[in-house]
Amino acid sequence: MKILDFIEKDGEGKYSCYKTKKLILDSNDQDTLDYDDKPALQLNSAQIAESDMSRKETILINAHMMKLASTPLFSFFLDGSRHVYKVDDIAIGNRIFPFLAGQIVVGCCVRKDRDTFKCHSVTRKVLLSLPRNFNYDDDKEANFCRMYCEKINEELGKNVFVQEHGIKIDKILLYPTDGSKDITADKNGYKNSGTAKIQNEMTDEEQLMVAQLCKNNCLDNEHFLIKDGSIEYNSSYSNLSTTEWNQLRSNYKHVVGVSKLFNPDLLRDFKGHRLSKTIANLKPYERTKVYRYPASGNQSEFAMWYLRLRNSNFRETNFSDVIKCEMVLEEKGGVLDTQLVDIISANLIREAYPTCYGKDNRWANHLYPVFLTESFCKSNYINQNIILNLF
Amino acid sequence: MTKIIGKVSATESSPSTIDEFYFWTDKRQILSPFDIVKVEHECNSTTYGVIEEINHVTDSPSHFTSYISSDFGAIDDNVGNMNRLGMNYVKVRVSCNTQNIYTPVLNDRRVSLCDENDIKVALGLSEKDVQNPLVCGYLQMYQGDASIKVPVVLNSHFLLGPDGAHINVSGISGLAAKTSFSMFLLKAIQEKFRTENNETVAFVFFNVKGRDLMAIDEPNTELSGKDQKIYSDLGLSDQPFENVRYYYPYSKDKITANVQSYAHPDDVKMQIKAGKAKKYKFTYEKCIEKIDLLLANEDDSSGTLESCVNYIINRQEPFNAVDSWPTLLEKIDECTKTEANGGKKNEIMVTSWRKFKRCVKKAIQSNIFISNLNEENGEIDLTDEISNNLTNGQVMVIDIARLDDNAQSFVFGSVARAIYDMKLGAERDNIPDKVILFVDELNKYASNDVPKSSPILQQLLDIAERGRSLGIILFSVEQFRSAIHDRVKGNCATQAYGRTNAIEVSKSDYRYIPKVYQNMMTRLSPGEYIISNPALRSLVNIRFPRPAYKQYPNG
Numbered sequence: 007m008k009i010l011d012f013i014e015k016d017g018e019g020k021y022s023c024y025k026t027k028k029l030i031l032d033s034n035d036q037d038t039l040d041y042d043d044k045p046a047l048q049l050n051s052a053q054i055a056e057s058d059m060s061r062k063e064t065i066l067i068n069a070h071m072m073k074l075a076s077t078p079l080f081s082f083f084l085d086g087s088r089h090v091y092k093v094d095d096i097a098i099g100n101r102i103f104p105f106l107a108g109q110i111v112v113g114c115c116v117r118k119d120r121d122t123f124k125c126h127s128v129t130r131k132v133l134l135s136l137p138r139n140f141n142y143d144d145d146k147e148a149n150f151c152r153m154y155c156e157k158i159n160e161e162l163g164k165n166v167f168v169q170e171h172g173i174k175i176d177k178i179l180l181y182p183t184d185g186s187k188d189i190t191a192d193k194n195g196y197k198n199s200g201t202a203k204i205q206n207e208m209t210d211e212e213q214l215m216v217a218q219l220c221k222n223n224c225l226d227n228e229h230f231l232i233k234d235g236s237i238e239y240n241s242s243y244s245n246l247s248t249t250e251w252n253q254l255r256s257n258y259k260h261v262v263g264v265s266k267l268f269n270p271d272l273l274r275d276f277k278g279h280r281l282s283k284t285i286a287n288l289k290p291y292e293r294t295k296v297y298r299y300p301a302s303g304n305q306s307e308f309a310m311w312y313l314r315l316r317n318s319n320f321r322e323t324n325f326s327d328v329i330k331c332e333m334v335l336e337e338k339g340g341v342l343d344t345q346l347v348d349i350i351s352a353n354l355i356r357e358a359y360p361t362c363y364g365k366d367n368r369w370a371n372h373l374y375p376v377f378l379t380e381s382f383c384k385s386n387y388i389n390q391n392i393i394l395n396l397f
Numbered sequence: 398m399t400k401i402i403g404k405v406s407a408t409e410s411s412p413s414t415i416d417e418f419y420f421w422t423d424k425r426q427i428l429s430p431f432d433i434v435k436v437e438h439e440c441n442s443t444t445y446g447v448i449e450e451i452n453h454v455t456d457s458p459s460h461f462t463s464y465i466s467s468d469f470g471a472i473d474d475n476v477g478n479m480n481r482l483g484m485n486y487v488k489v490r491v492s493c494n495t496q497n498i499y500t501p502v503l504n505d506r507r508v509s510l511c512d513e514n515d516i517k518v519a520l521g522l523s524e525k526d527v528q529n530p531l532v533c534g535y536l537q538m539y540q541g542d543a544s545i546k547v548p549v550v551l552n553s554h555f556l557l558g559p560d561g562a563h564i565n566v567s568g569i570s571g572l573a574a575k576t577s578f579s580m581f582l583l584k585a586i587q588e589k590f591r592t593e594n595n596e597t598v599a600f601v602f603f604n605v606k607g608r609d610l611m612a613i614d615e616p617n618t619e620l621s622g623k624d625q626k627i628y629s630d631l632g633l634s635d636q637p638f639e640n641v642r643y644y645y646p647y648s649k650d651k652i653t654a655n656v657q658s659y660a661h662p663d664d665v666k667m668q669i670k671a672g673k674a675k676k677y678k679f680t681y682e683k684c685i686e687k688i689d690l691l692l693a694n695e696d697d698s699s700g701t702l703e704s705c706v707n708y709i710i711n712r713q714e715p716f717n718a719v720d721s722w723p724t725l726l727e728k729i730d731e732c733t734k735t736e737a738n739g740g741k742k743n744e745i746m747v748t749s750w751r752k753f754k755r756c757v758k759k760a761i762q763s764n765i766f767i768s769n770l771n772e773e774n775g776e777i778d779l780t781d782e783i784s785n786n787l788t789n790g791q792v793m794v795i796d797i798a799r800l801d802d803n804a805q806s807f808v809f810g811s812v813a814r815a816i817y818d819m820k821l822g823a824e825r826d827n828i829p830d831k832v833i834l835f836v837d838e839l840n841k842y843a844s845n846d847v848p849k850s851s852p853i854l855q856q857l858l859d860i861a862e863r864g865r866s867l868g869i870i871l872f873s874v875e876q877f878r879s880a881i882h883d884r885v886k887g888n889c890a891t892q893a894y895g896r897t898n899a900i901e902v903s904k905s906d907y908r909y910i911p912k913v914y915q916n917m918m919t920r921l922s923p924g925e926y927i928i929s930n931p932a933l934r935s936l937v938n939i940r941f942p943r944p945a946y947k948q949y950p951n952g
Binding site for chain 1: 424425457458462463466467468475476477478479481482
């Protein structure tokens with residue numbers, strides 16, 4: 007029996023499934039939460055967060071630094087990817103909610119030498135994202151979800167194909183249906199709320215994977231990790247408990263978050279000018295100074311800088327070959343060693359070759375090993391036709 | 398356990414099929430076309446395949462990407478911290494499955510190199526597959542530590558009958574080593590065939606260039622230890638041919654030891670003294686029935702020459718009392734005269750006789766056409782020699798290298814006819830079961846340009862089409878296979894392709910050979926052949942050692 011039929015039958019009238027058209031909700035513009043777009047900092051000027059406090063707007067990564075970077079600093083590359091499907095509309099009581107399903111893949115690849123690039127670890131999860139009302143009798147949420155998930159898997163297991171291929175639902179997530187205007191006022195509010203739950207699960211998995219790398223002593227001063235996207239995680243956007251989440255924050259000493267999409271007006275420079283102009287005028291291989299950025303909730307501070315990767319006139323826009331780099335400051339008020347920032351920057355410039363030109367529109371500020379990790383993650387998806395046919 | 402080198406990759410655009418599949422492998426894994434790989438398949442069976450194509454791909458969708466990736470055209474080594482993701486994918490042609498399961502091999506199944514036994518199974522060379530084995534070389538597979546040598550054995554029933562017969566060897570001059578390969582095979586047959594098949598075999602070779610084959614019973618003193626080892630690994634001795642007789646065309650010239658040959662007169666004298674060599678001649682008396690062979694290269698679409706030939710063979714007036722070549726010419730001369738000039742009335746037109754005269758006169762200029770033959774002087778008639786003296790294990794080497802084209806054709810035609818006649822009707826009890834006729838430069842006798850009415854072509858067609866049942870086996874050699882008459886090469890069960898050129902492989906003869914193998918044919922090194930035989934499951938790239946008989950590198 008398919009999942010929708012099972013839910014209807016098992017619910018004995020609690021839920022009705024309308025079997026509406028199944029949709030794939032995938033392009034980035036549907037994301038409710040773009041982690042790379044933080045609210046602009048409401049400060050007159052930002053603090054420099056590197057050991058060299060000189061008030062220069064830009065720093066050139068020189069040939070000497072580039073030479074030092076010929077021994078690669080980065081050995082690990084981490085990326086997460088998700089697909090969200092709207093599989094039905096489900097009526098609970100007298101209200102109708104979207105019934106979402108998702109697949110998340112979080113992968114980490116390790117590079118041993120120029121030619122050896124392998125998977126280090128990969129996690130794939132198939133998730134259901136249902137409205138909180140689905141917990142019809144207001145049972146304890148975690149127990150309800152776990153038990154319902156088991157029931158569904160038991161039913162799915164009766165299908166030989168599903169059993170042979172080891173496909174199962176890993177987790178049921180319940181998305182909030184009230185409590186915020188974003189949810190109640192927006193016509194896509196429920197859908198966004200459900201998608202956010204799946205997204206949170208992905209970022210949680212990313213953090214757990216970083217934690218695992220640290221636990222296994224994979225990361226050290228000679229083996230850094232590049233995380234695709236921002237490393238500023240917000241505990242309120244997590245499906246983990248606050249305690250679990252707080253423990254994960256200490257793992258980021260050797261992790262650099264690299265974002266391709268960013269809001270150039272996020273910060274003001276030390277003079278109080280908008281940084282976007284400095285970023286746009288960065289010369290090849292130049293970086294901005296490192297600036298401090300408090301994490302939301304004020305639990306920790308980040309250091310961030312912008313770097314132009316390429317020496318070329320072929321860029322589409324002045325931002326297309328610039329990346330935003332982030333690192334966690336170990337203590338509030340701390341700074342990053344300027345030499346380390348330069349070496350990291352030089353390494354990032356070297357990681358920009360080869361390019362994924364022709365494969366990805368973001369080739370100009372994509373880093374090749376990150377692109378490979380992303381490709382690897384995507385290759386781990388279960389075919390979407392199989393997923394949609396479970397419902 | 399053999400080395401696992403990759404996994405099957407079946408995609409929408411390149412699926413696995415019954416005939417072929419693709420697998421990916423590390424870009425540094427060295428493989429070659431003709432290497433054999435195996436894949437685990439259903440029901441614990443193994444599918445074997447022969448590598449056809451090897452491609453290296455990266456994730457770069459265009460050359461432009463590659464250019465940009467090298468920092469917009471920088472030619473420094475090692476731009477960036479890593480190399481672009483790349484791998485090799487390999488196209489494999491399925492040769493067999495151990496349980497005859499021919500459903501396509503499945504995606505992600507592991508592909509590994511083979512050991513010697515695997516290779517034998519894959520190509521149909523295992524003892525179970527090959528009855529009546531006859532070694533025809535060895536194949537060398539893989540490189541480095543994994544390299545292995547496997548002897549290639551053919552079922553002699555597919556080479557020498559009854560299941561298939563005749564071999565055609567092609568390849569360009571010099572680089573293909575066609576004669577050496579043929580001689581290697583023939584030597585293996587002489588050494589093994591009788592003992593292992595209990596049948597008798599005799600050999601007739603034509604020496605067409607220099608003195609190539611005029612010392613095949615003398616050892617090759619320059620044979621390297623490596624080659625000696627190959628002979629011993631293949632179970633063969635590195636000794637030259639045995640029981641060889643040389644036949645030189647007669648010459649009036651005493652300085653050349655009365656022979657027309659590129660062989661050194663002293664060598665000829667020594668061979669004659671040792672009773673190994675004889676001189677052959679053609680007297681009119683013995684040749685009257687085969688005068689047609691003199692005209693083999695003449696175009697005779699209207700049949701005029703043929704009618705003259707029949708006239709003479711039937712001994713019609715004035716040829717009823719002719720007994721020698723000069724008299725024949727005189728009598729033909731008579732026929733060329735019109736009645737007005739004192740000639741006699743004749744049913745064939747004078748102009749036809751004149752043409753006939755021109756052709757015959759030209760043809761019998763050679764010293765081998767002579768009136769007297771004295772066996773006590775070591776002179777023989779080849780037809781008699783074949784019908785009376787060709788016995789098991791014997792090798793007749795007939796030297797025609799120094800004769801002109803007409804005489805060469807005549808000798809070849811007479812010998813082929815003599816063998817045919819011997820197998821059909823000679824009355825002696827030691828006629829060999831098989832007679833192998835080795836013809837170099839087959840294009841001279843059976844090319845597409847040879848007149849269709851040529852008696853020699855007809856003789857060759859007869860041998861190619863009916864020789865198998867009579868036990869006459871044709872080992873033919875030529876430079877360009879495409880130039881040979883379809884019915885001759887079409888009847889050869891075994892084909893050996895040596896090095897050739899790009900123009901030749903573009904011809905229709907090579908159409909069924911995969912492109913990569915075609916290109917390989919233009920790069921084969923001397924001593925390397927691509928063999929096709931009905932008993933083999935695939936084309937096989939073989940090698941063979943240098944000849945075990947005396948070589949004359951400068952001809």
